[in-house]
Amino acid sequence: MTRFLLKRLGLALVTLFLLSVIVFSVSSVLPGNVGRAVLGPFAAQESVDALNAQLGANRSLFTQYTDWAGGLLHGDLGTSLTKQVPAWDLLRPALSHSFELALVAFLICVPLSILGGIVAGLRYGRPTDKAITIAGLSFAAMPEFVSGIFLILLFAIWLHWLPTSAQWEDGANRLTQVKYLILPGMTLTLVLFGYIARITRAGMIEALDSDYARTAYLKGLRPSVVIRKHVLRNALLPTIAVVAVQVGYLVGGLVVVEVLFNYQGIGSLIYEAARQKDLPLLTAGVLVIGIVYLVVTLIADILYAFLNPRIRLGGIE
Amino acid sequence: MSEHIPLALEVSDLEMVYRVRGVDRPVLRGVSFSIERGRSYGLVGESGCGKSTAALAIVRYLPRNGRIAGGTVSVAGQDVLGFSARGLREYHALTVSMVYQNPGSALNPGMRVGAQLAEAFTILGVSRGEARDRARAALERVQIADPASVMGRYPHQLSGGMQQRVVIAMALAKDPTLLILDEPTTGLDATVEADVLDLVATLQSELHTAVLFISHNLGVISKMCDRVGVLYAGRLVEEGPVDTVLQDPRHPYTVGLLRCIPRGGVRKDHGRLDTIPGFLPSLGSRLEGCVFADRCALADDRCRCEEPPVTQAGAGHIARCFHQDLAPTLPREEAAELAVPAVNREQTPLIQLEDLGKVFVQSGHEVHALAGVSAAIWPGETLGLVGESGSGKTTLARTLLGIVAPTSGSVELEGRKLAPRFQKRAHADLRALQIVFQNPDSALNRRHSVSRILLRALKKLAGVTGADAEKHAAQLADRVRLSERTLTQKPVQLSGGLKQRVAIARAFAGDPKLVVCDEPTSALDVSVQAAILNLLVELQAERGVSYLFISHDLGVVRYISDRIAVLYLGRLMELGPSETVFDGPHHPYTEALLSAVPTIDGGGRRRIKLGGDIPSAASPPSGCVFHTRCPRALGAVCEETEPPLVEIAPGRLMRCHIPLDELRRLQAKEPESVSA
């Protein structure tokens, strides 16, 4: 197990390094001339040169990368061009906002979709299964801004149950804040529901069809006991990995959802940075999102390894 | 006489159908048989005849698309088909148990062995604590050493043999009236299989449980059962006491089946094996008349339109055949006798393996898959390779072909050293060495037609292209007895035997000098196996090709091999002419292997038991690697010094500290034990 964890951690670090290289090269190499890309075709050459000098874009790419990566290692993510403050000072509050939203979404979504998957798996091939599968598929297919608009129209505009945006007034208490987060949270949920439910369902069908389920059934156990003790655990194991990956997509969906609901999270920060061509801030934000994703999948892998005796205890040899 | 004690199992007129694409297809056609309490009944038949379906019907665990269309099943006097959900659960909990092939998947991978086993006791209403105690006792009963530690392990930490013991312990927890064993030892090594079978036999006599034993292996049935039923295309065609049915079969199918099996020491130079022509009717096809009529040499018009009734052939012996008196005289397949040319061992060997060694590194450990193997294969001869799994058979073949490079030693072809890896070998050397794999489904590209497969092989191996190629492909197909029609088909449209013929044709496209046959018949039914073996022998007689023949079936190896090499933990333990290796005196390991094989011919045999599982090749035992399991080990010398491989007779090598005469004396003491 230790071997497995060390290997997994090592891989995550390598991936992180490659990620930084990729993000760096996209943001510095692709434009050719960073200053020009930022300031646009009509800016004076002097201001372009000045900006390039300020960004250090006139040095060799290698030096640029090592400087940038060195800064990263010391917690320096660069300086926002438009706001002229350290990127981290902008990212930190945005990240914690997004974390709140993601948490709400996660808490609505994961139990609901796993339950949906289990029910669909148990009713395999029957109308309940078909309904859950098709609903999941349809929700997953719809971009967040589309399902978000449906939810806003239904719950905010026609029913007046919930606010249209996620911008609460200052000093609102926790409960009010959660009320504002329900619609964006549900929007994110709708997209993820189909994916997680599908994997859970597939795991259920496979486990129900397995030889060991047959062994358990032929022991004379009640079907409910067979499902609880033998099927569920083996069926849910693969779901963990999927949930982790989907949390990654959840982060991606944040951009659209936060723009739609006018919420000050990392998604809208990245969006603003992109609109204002604030490349240093954008780069830093993208990198942070990549790191969040890597950490989440790493945690999921560890959890998976811990729950799976084959990995935890190793083989015979 | 036992009117008031109900039979353990009584199946009558059982009809079962599978619904495929909206049509009901019969898989069991009016099957009737019964088992008395405490007796064992074997159900044999080739794949697809409905054996496992019958078992699933008896425990009432049917696949989604399966349905019982008629008949009754009663176990211990209870009507199984009439159970309510609750009744069915009690029936499973108290009366019936089932053990199936592949114990690895029968155990829950995420649950400790102890907990799974205890569950079988708690269902009987026993407290948790007592269930654990009983579970431990159950593991002892199935002869698992150190049950306490096994209880705490997960299934994947146990060997296949151990897993199957655990499953058996679980099945016997309820002291069932009926125990169903569905191919319980298929996939296990012969020595492990023999242990498991011995265990089942012992437990059965102790517990007085009735056993339904399902197997494709007549030897296993003969060893384990009192009575046997032969199933063909969902119909029970013959039934009777095991000895009677196997010695005096009365249905042409049984007769044919028995004749297909190479046994009683027949060898390729004694003549061809019998085969059963034709194919099993496809699943659920509508059959007028006798189910076997299409493949039966005795069939007449009546057989084709009228179903033969059950007729008595002797005491408790029945057969469904109009011609059961003629069945024993079933005409043999007409074929020109084969003239297998003698092997000339004076000339340079075709292949010389020089001190081959292969070390794999597996998660930090060195695994010695091969250690100092030297052997020669002469033109036109077959070298048989036997040994348990993990003995290095496959690694040896792969090294010869250059798929893996040896760590030490070399392979010589006609006196020339070959490059260790095939990528570096000359084109002529590639075409000289070809292979026929075990599983034709994996060996043939399922998207390519047969002709495309053959044409490509001809192009690459024989350099034939253009108009010539098609003529050659047709010749090649003809040589392996494939019809013209087959050429346009894809592998999925062919039966297992035909696919294996395509694979053989492909290997022979470039006129190879040696073909490695890696268990080429073990995925096939015996009737098909015989045909493939005949084909291989014919090709050898025609073209003087050599074979390296790997098989776990000693009867098959004996039939086809001129010489035999016995491997254990990557070491050559014995090498010599086929007859002498089989007739003895044997190396103690060979002796154990031979005695583990259940044979059809019966006879008093004493089995040489081997202690425990094969040791890991990562840490082979000191001294003679076999000493940890050797029943004849001498003591210190075997534990400390590895015996050399010595030529004990001309062309016969053995690696053992016990002198040959002593072995002969030891092995002669017991009744002649081996006739595979």
Add this chain to the structure above:
Amino acid sequence: MTALEVARPARSETKAARSERLRLLVRSPTVIIGGVIVLFWVFCAAFPGLVTPHDPIFDNQFPTSLKPTWAYPFGTDTNGRDIFSRVLAGSRNVLLIAPAATLLGTVLGTILGLVTGYFRGIVDDVLGRVIDAVLSLPLIITAILIVTAVGKTGTWVVIMIIGLIFSPLVSRTVRAAVLTETELDYVQAARLRGERAPYIMFSEILPNVMSPVVVEFTVRLGYAIFTVASLTFIGFGVADPSPDWAAQINKYYGFIDPYWWMTLFPALAIATLVVAVNLVADGIREVYER
């Protein structure tokens, strides 16, 4: 040529398998419903002039901001255009970009998957890590980063970006299938008769992994529409005069209260298209993976 003559019967086998799959596909009601909707939007994209009652682009043809009525079933927008006409004309952009991007991604990804899966070893390790790194960023974030860095957007840029980002996703699936195939003995047999790697990859293995490739294509197509629409919605695609659905929503979602019809109908249109594509994709997956 002889090879062709021999190949012909083989092709008819494939045809038989194909028609069997087709038969299974048309038996599924969800596939039929999805297929009809997709075809409807494709038709609208191909012949916008035939289906739109009014011009979708010219301003001030009608009174502005009318609620849906019989004359204007979806209402009119703030520029005095008939939303019904704009919705019918709005599929063109997405139905051009999404399939092209998906095709690009599938072709690149299949090649990448074949190479990494067949050679394994160092090639696979290096490429695998790079792919991991790329995939640790959500698709839309990568797209935003590239669009901003390149400094321009447009049909071709979006096609290239989505295609490039899809290729590692496709390559993973294909690689997994190739790994299973490489274990099979026919690949070993090909090596042992001296076949070269490109032949083995493209002639032996590729035909056997076509099922996952087809499935990937259809599933990715749905996701491409999703992504194109999302990018357009946040302003990284076509903009206003274009009747593109996501562009309409981008312009009007701020006025959803009270002008709900300007957002609802384009949103419904997107929903029908993506759901329909996914229903068809799911049907295809089921038929291919059975």
